[in-house]
Amino acid sequence: MDHPLSRTLINAFVDGFELKSTIKDVRGLFRKKKLRKEIERISSYLGWGHVEIEQKTILHSAHPLLSVALGHYSLELYHQRRYRIRWTEPRPQVVQIDEESSPQISLPQPHATMPWTGEEIASSFNQSSIELSIQHKNELRLEGERVVLIPLAFMERFFYGCLPYAPEIHVDWFSNESSGLDAYENLLMIIVRTTAEMFLSSEQPVYIIDQSSWHAYIEHCLRERGWGSIETRKYNPSTFEFEFSMPMMSHFPLTLGVVVGMWERAHGRSSQITLQEENDIFLVKIQSLRDYQNQ
Numbered sequence: 001m002d003h004p005l006s007r008t009l010i011n012a013f014v015d016g017f018e019l020k021s022t023i024k025d026v027r028g029l030f031r032k033k034k035l036r037k038e039i040e041r042i043s044s045y046l047g048w049g050h051v052e053i054e055q056k057t058i059l060h061s062a063h064p065l066l067s068v069a070l071g072h073y074s075l076e077l078y079h080q081r082r083y084r085i086r087w088t089e090p091r092p093q094v095v096q097i098d099e100e101s102s103p104q105i106s107l108p109q110p111h112a113t114m115p116w117t118g119e120e121i122a123s124s125f126n127q128s129s130i131e132l133s134i135q136h137k138n139e140l141r142l143e144g145e146r147v148v149l150i151p152l153a154f155m156e157r158f159f160y161g162c163l164p165y166a167p168e169i170h171v172d173w174f175s176n177e178s179s180g181l182d183a184y185e186n187l188l189m190i191i192v193r194t195t196a197e198m199f200l201s202s203e204q205p206v207y208i209i210d211q212s213s214w215h216a217y218i219e220h221c222l223r224e225r226g227w228g229s230i231e232t233r234k235y236n237p238s239t240f241e242f243e244f245s246m247p248m249m250s251h252f253p254l255t256l257g258v259v260v261g262m263w264e265r266a267h268g269r270s271s272q273i274t275l276q277e278e279n280d281i282f283l284v285k286i287q288s289l290r291d292y293q294n295q
Contacts, residue, residue, distance in 0.1 A: 006065055008165075012157040018076075023074070046070070046140075047062055050137040050138050056096065057097070068087045116282070173270065175274045177276045178277035206266040227251060228247075228251055228255050230255070245281050260273065
């Protein structure tokens with residue numbers, strides 16, 4: 001809640017809601033009643049919790065910042081005015097919003113596309129065999145674990161907002177040979193590493209014996225969960241070097257982070273990534289960071 005980039009994330013998501021017209025405004029008789037139903041529909045779809053407009057609270061919050069963004073946008077749409085907000089978490093899974101009218105806030109503008117963005121999207125999620133269940137107060141559950149859906153366009157807007165804050169870092173685990181990513185390299189490394197750590201914090205097992213072992217994990221951990229897919233090119237079971245390709249797409253750094261996490265879990269060692277670009281395709285090689293580990 002108190003992270004320096006908390007407000008950056010909230011603003012990016014509120015702007016994303018507005019730019020996409022995610023919640024359809026309604027007119028005429030019983031406007032507010034109809035709008036509350038529309039807010040409830042979107043909230044149940046995303047799994048972010050239950051919005052109480054009049055009380056300015058979000059109950060059964062999955063993540064406080066997601067709930068603040070949804071509550072902020074809902075209040076602005078409901079009352080037809082712009083707000084500056086503050087928020088607190090008085091108790092677990094409950095977010096309270098305090099608003100202050102601020103009509104001088106300008107309309108959001110579309111952000112520039114990221115250099116890794118292409119036409120490819122994770123459309124395979126639409127044919128996924130995964131079944132999400134909606135529980136009490138808009139909780140989404142997957143295999144008994146609470147999950148949320150996060151619109152990719154919102155995350156991309158957040159990443160763009162983070163660009164000025166990405167520190168310059170020099171690491172030995174990432175080698176970028178694509179000049180088009182130079183200005184975004186620090187941000188890209190942070191997203192990849194953070195996403196890999198997110199995967200490693202889960203209990204998802206990964207066992208890789210040969211190249212064919214990757215196919216099941218690509219299907220289960222990537223395609224079925226909306227992360228898109230990769231094309232395996234070569235895997236060496238002796239050195240554990242793994243080469244694959246990925247199309248340009250908005251979720252490229254997130255998908256790469258998941259694959260890095262899978263590789264590190266399977267082999268129990270730190271990774272080194274080499275990235276090249278060829279005709280709108282990213283060529284990626286993951287290998288052991290330390291040579292002595294392969295001896």
